[in-house]
Amino acid sequence: MQRQVLIQKAEKVEEIKRLLSKYRMVGIAGLHKVRASQLQELRKKLKGVAYLQVVKNTIMERAISELKELPNVERLKEYLKGPNLFLFTDINPFRLSLILERSKVKGLAKAGDVATEDIVVPAGNTGLSPGPIISQLSSVGIPTRIESGSVWINRDTVVARKGEVISQSLAAVLSKLGIKAIEAGLSLKVVYDDGLIIPGEELAINVEDYKRMISEAHLEAFNLSLSAAYPTAENITCLLQVAAQDAYRLALNAGIPTPQTIKALIIKAHMEALALSSTVPID
Numbered sequence: 001m002q003r004q005v006l007i008q009k010a011e012k013v014e015e016i017k018r019l020l021s022k023y024r025m026v027g028i029a030g031l032h033k034v035r036a037s038q039l040q041e042l043r044k045k046l047k048g049v050a051y052l053q054v055v056k057n058t059i060m061e062r063a064i065s066e067l068k069e070l071p072n073v074e075r076l077k078e079y080l081k082g083p084n085l086f087l088f089t090d091i092n093p094f095r096l097s098l099i100l101e102r103s104k105v106k107g108l109a110k111a112g113d114v115a116t117e118d119i120v121v122p123a124g125n126t127g128l129s130p131g132p133i134i135s136q137l138s139s140v141g142i143p144t145r146i147e148s149g150s151v152w153i154n155r156d157t158v159v160a161r162k163g164e165v166i167s168q169s170l171a172a173v174l175s176k177l178g179i180k181a182i183e184a185g186l187s188l189k190v191v192y193d194d195g196l197i198i199p200g201e202e203l204a205i206n207v208e209d210y211k212r213m214i215s216e217a218h219l220e221a222f223n224l225s226l227s228a229a230y231p232t233a234e235n236i237t238c239l240l241q242v243a244a245q246d247a248y249r250l251a252l253n254a255g256i257p258t259p260q261t262i263k264a265l266i267i268k269a270h271m272e273a274l275a276l277s278s279t280v281p282i283d
Contacts, residue, residue, distance in 0.1 A: 034085075
């Protein structure tokens, strides 16, 4: 039996070594408080994109130790703490991080959970009948009143700040109010990308901010190319329009007749003739 276990461990180590060598990137995500249903859904979403493996840290550590040819891979050992999911893939690490971020869902809080953002209980009708709920709400700082046979919350109330630990009493209140306050899902702890170690916090991106920054950069580059008269596929129409306007004004000022300027030149000559005639005395 002992021999069989050792053989299975050795085979698993070899499998992990093959995966580490096959894919350009491996991500490590913590499995703490991740539901089985979420993991199953994520496997479906990443099918054909990433290969997911739940592996014991000791197995992964041994595989890493035996892969001397992979640069910096030893540094992954620093992140082998607690239960982990390993994601092997060839896609961009920022794309993988974004997929995991968008896969997170809101769930009911439990005692001991840490608030992932400020938790606000909104004002309004709770739909609950007066009773013990009034003292429970009051115990977590939520002001109430009784109206039309229901318990109402007087104003929007922040019951926990981001990073604070949720107490048993608060978890019970949030559950009764049906408020899903905790964001649950996978977050990357680290990524090994073809020799580069990228901590999870450096992979978090705000897509809307980046869209705005790219849009602003594009506009600035466009204006610069116009100012420098540097032709590109994007600005050639504007450059031709500017050139046509400059040529028109130059021809007009120089009195050069062209199909485009002749009408304006005649009008200009007529106006100058009128101005001149007004200064010449009539006998």
